[in-house]
Amino acid sequence: MAGTRQIVIVEDDPIIREAFKTLISQKSEYRVINTYSNAEDAIKNMATDLPDICLMDIELPGMNGIDAIGKIKKITPDVQVIVVTVYENDELVFKALCEGASGYLTKNSPPAKIIDSLKELENGGAPMSTNIARLVVSSFHRNRQTPLSPRELEVLELLASGKSYSAIADTLFVDKETIRTHIKNIYLKLEVHSKAEAIEKARKSKYI
């Protein structure tokens, strides 16, 4: 049944921590069963707290929030973690999501947005602040300014999938020598001298 959703808050600033607790407690559908000022304590009690949702700050004394997400998901995979932080840094966002976060809110979010997010989680969503959603969606976009020809991109993608020259040749129905030529040209254009460098540069520049 739907019942009351149990919530744990991990946030080192006592003022913000209490503010979140008060805010959430206003809704009868949610109950804040525990709050922590650091990740270690939260992790220690996660298995007994067994919350449905965990609000997690990133900047914490001791273990940071990102690493904490990994630990928590390992112990209690069903806990949905929402990051609540001031950081909008790309890298942090992606790390948090990779570790298993289900949502990512920035602290400038209006209080109502926090509550909405809890509801959104229940509905199978992934609550994100406006800018975070754009970051995430943009991560799928390719760079349209590429020095590589369409065929070269195709070859590079197959190369990045771990295929050998011959395997790529078979996939594209051309001779192995042709692939060798393409790859030589790719290296020239990207100014690299190896497969790993080419893949790294292409991924970084979002050519593939």
Added chain:
Amino acid sequence: MAGTRQIVIVEDDPIIREAFKTLISQKSEYRVINTYSNAEDAIKNMATDLPDICLMDIELPGMNGIDAIGKIKKITPDVQVIVVTVYENDELVFKALCEGASGYLTKNSPPAKIIDSLKELENGGAPMSTNIARLVVSSFHRNRQTPLSPRELEVLELLASGKSYSAIADTLFVDKETIRTHIKNIYLKLEVHSKAEAIEKARKSKYI
């Protein structure tokens, strides 16, 4: 200044098309400058329409909406495309985003959500339906049930980045022979016999 946002709608169902047009036209901030029943016509006029936003259906007669996004972004990269469709299929969602879509709404979205989405785009967001957001965020999550040891995962990731055995060895400060052993064990566990197969299987199973 912000001014009026120009919108183009591509949707083959005349009823839905008109419904969207009517809905959006109620807001003075937005103007529907053109509507099309197929992708080809929309693309043909994109450079002269020069809309700010394009609402794109997926299922269309002739060229499908996904391919249309690519064409449109090639001609007019600044046009923000929002997909509006009945399909919630993972693959379609990711394809659309890869082609350059800025948002993805399902047609069961309440009318207000459509309008909200236009506003969200303006604010630098990426409007998505609840389930789509979850799909997108989940795509970052790793599978926590993996037959591979932490070290093996590490090796496999480096292998997937295009590095050679020796390069991996150098990165991890161990001998090349050790990497060879790890990779042999990875192949055994994944039941594969080559780099490409291992990477493919690992990516598919979201081990890496």
Added chain:
DNA sequence: AAACTCTAACGCAATTTGGGTGAGTGAGTT
């Protein structure tokens, strides 16, 4: 005409790769 793109070929040398077998150490568990 110039500039790409895609295709292909030949030579060469060093490295890589996949497979087999064996083995020592340390951590953690039963």
Added chain:
DNA sequence: AACTCACTCACCCAAATTGCGTTAGAGTTT
């Protein structure tokens, strides 16, 4: 204490791959 894993390293082998240089024809687009 015995046992299982994870991690480390070693040696053998043969085939395949990789990176680099050079050249070149056919086709398309500007």
